[in-house]
Amino acid sequence: MVGEEGTSYTVQASATLTLNAPKTTLTLRPEGTPLPRAIFTRIDVKAGETHSEVRLDLPLRVPFSVEQSATPGASSLALRLFHTFSDVDYIVSDSPGGAVRDVRWVQESDGVTRVQVELSGAPWGYDTTYEGTTLVLRLRNAPAIDARAPLRGRTIVIDPGHGGEDFGGAGALRVPEKNLNLPIALRVAELLREKGATVALTRETDVEIPIYDRPLLAETRNADLLVSIHANALPDGVDPRTKRGSGVYYFQPQARPLAEALLASLVGQLPDVGNDGVHYQNLALARPSTQLSVLIETAFLTDKSNLRLLMSAAGRERMAQAIALGLERFYRSAAAQPRPRPPR
Template sequence: MPPRLLASLAAWSFALYSSSLAAPDVFVAYPPNASSVAFDHVLFEGSVTPGATLSVDGQLLPVDPDGLFIAWLPLRPGLNVLKLQSELGGERSDVEWWVTSKPDVALPAVSTALRLESIEPRASVEVFDLSGSLAARTITIRFHGAPGGTATYRAGSNAERPMTERLDVPGLYEAKLILGTSDRFVNLPVTLALVGRDGQRVTATAPGTLSARPGGPRNALVVAPDVGMGVNSYLTAITDEDGWPIVFSKAGQSFPVVARVGDRLHVALEAGRLGWLPSSAASLSSAPAAPLTAHLSSPSVRALPGGSPSDASFEEVRLPLTGRAAFEVVQPDEGNFAPLRLRLFGTSSEADTIEGAGFVRTVDVTRDADTTNVTLHFAGSGAWGYTTTFDGNDLVVRVRVPPILDDARPLSGRRVVLDAGHGGRELGGAGSLRVPEKDLVLPVTLRLAQLLRERGATVFLTRQTDVTVPLYDRALFAEAQNADVLLSIHANALPDGQPPACCRGAGAYYFQPGARRLARTLVDAVVAGVPGSVRDTQEDGSGVFRRNFALARPSTQLSVLMELAYLTDRDDLRLLMSGAGREAYARSLADGLEAYFRASAQTP
């Protein structure tokens, strides 16, 4: 065929092909249109029609053959109107995407200013215990402003007091106001002033006021209902300054309140130890009240009726108290909840050791100042879970006794609750290839259920279709099914401010130290069984993390939340999108659960 004719035919064929093409489709999975980020870059991800190009403000982005793009886009401060242009076969699509950047940048040293949104106290502060510990009587005054200035604050009509600029954070000014026993005031305003290097003076008033109320601590009575037996709801948790739970309070417990800050109560647990309780969980007395004290009598241990030796059974430790004492549960870093120690605050007792006749070997009672320590020692490797509830004023600790396992078929008879993350209205992480997290983890979960049943396990699913399941209902479901394990299956994604290249791989999250070994076993199995998978590369690279997650907190059974892979990593996402990848994840998780139970096998 003559070259000219060949070229003409090729051009005609291309024109015919182009005319049959629609304009390429542009799908942005993240960020949402007209959204704001607090950083100068944004993770920009999604997909276009396979084979199409994509440019943002005239700059071409790398696009994979399947149309996937994941980019780390720089942003200008303020509104960014991103001009997206995609081309394929002569057809073009133009899209505008609005993203506002609000980075936390330091104020300049000149042109004196302070950030109003940074001022503390942001909420009103009421201090009740004016003769208590220093921590209970200390109020932090703070703001961000132009660095290198001179800052002061004034409480009401009192004299101005100096504030100190932090050496490690230029422009952050702080002061500590320590209230004295004779202080008396209500709703005192706090005025802040900053004189900058340019000699200009700016002032502002804090959103929160200060009150010093005499008489001593108030009393907080927990009125919020308990959520299950071992769900450990964050709604009633007493937390430390960083938000980490110290105590999961129970209905009917009382706590001395040394201060109220906005919608939080500052409660005293024991000498020198304070925590924060949501005010929505408790009723606060209007007048000072003496703290609750309780006395512990001799504990008792009994076995609860159970099934065959291959079924999980329970033993109960009853702690007779004269009042619903506040307590925390302390566990070793790892070791199947063994030993289990309860610290009962404001509780008197006599030193005692109770001998058990079964799984609970001994219950040791010791006294530490105004706190009673009750330590449960178990036979073997330890319990598979525990719950704490009140029966009247008696505190009842129920521990899950490990069953006798068949080394050849360790999953036989095991009760496993599988939770496919999100569902229904809750999409989970954005899926750049147009499948959100909820629809990626469900088929893995369903296949895992099938594999576990083939190996002898009894499996329950929190959802089998695309439905919305409330968060705490998932943990309550596991508790109702008397599960040995609750495994919640998810796919990870990066928060704003982190570049996509930073993290990939599989990770497992636990809260109860007794579940750490299971978390590690599952990560090991996924890395070994899924080609291309690695341990989550964040932090120490182990892929195992302790986190305050609702589906990792339950203590009734071993509870682990598994993040299979990162939706924000190209290779991880393609593993989840492929049928072979999902099959490998399901088989690896089944192998991991089997390996865990085999290692836990006990003989009579």
């Protein structure tokens, strides 16, 4: 350990890299204790109906990082294991199907092993956790979707932004953002359920839910999507006439098609609101990788015409209808995409 802040330790993962890790995941050893040295020789790949797994058998837990790259027509994840040594470079090419195409590992540098996981397409979600000393990369397979009823059987978490003591932004009429997000989210949930989706809301009343508990609900429910609904605002001192319109934010590359589908629906159904675009940004509610996660800014509280729409029941209904339609269109488009071959 080289430092600490709040609930995290800063650890020296390699000669040139430090990592932040939750204190609950680390055990402090006496000063002078030699660094761990793990010899790594085995990977298993397993495919199931809903998830594929890459299992790395290690003699002890070591720090790791996960980095995703995405290029047109291909996708991969790179796991770096620190204080780890591989006997030989190796490839697992006879994949049993599902999301994983092949896996290869190489000794990248002294004490750093890179495990390159090539995927059959962009994952619908992934996470990486330890089971004992086995590091498990779990990948969500693309679901089987009925194009005639694309929302039937899908699980979606809708997050009405802010709540309770967290008021969010406010427009010229000083109505807090939290009070505008909730009715839109409740109506979106209603519309999705009418089409056969299973929907969970992070809140259904004016209560404050910790920000990191919101994606945890989506993970617990094994949801396909996490959609957080907000309203935008400009900071004090910025001309409010400079920005208006709907915008959608994503961080993980596989969530971009969802963001684009939602924005297209919002702009198509509400052309009077304006188009603020699709944005790549590292936001807490767009960052989760366990499912496709996006954050919608329905309109600007600091724009007079946008605010009037958000303040009206009819305007909020139009917003909810557009979001529900965008989700339906996203699933219908996903149904037309080829799925990786099923497990043997």
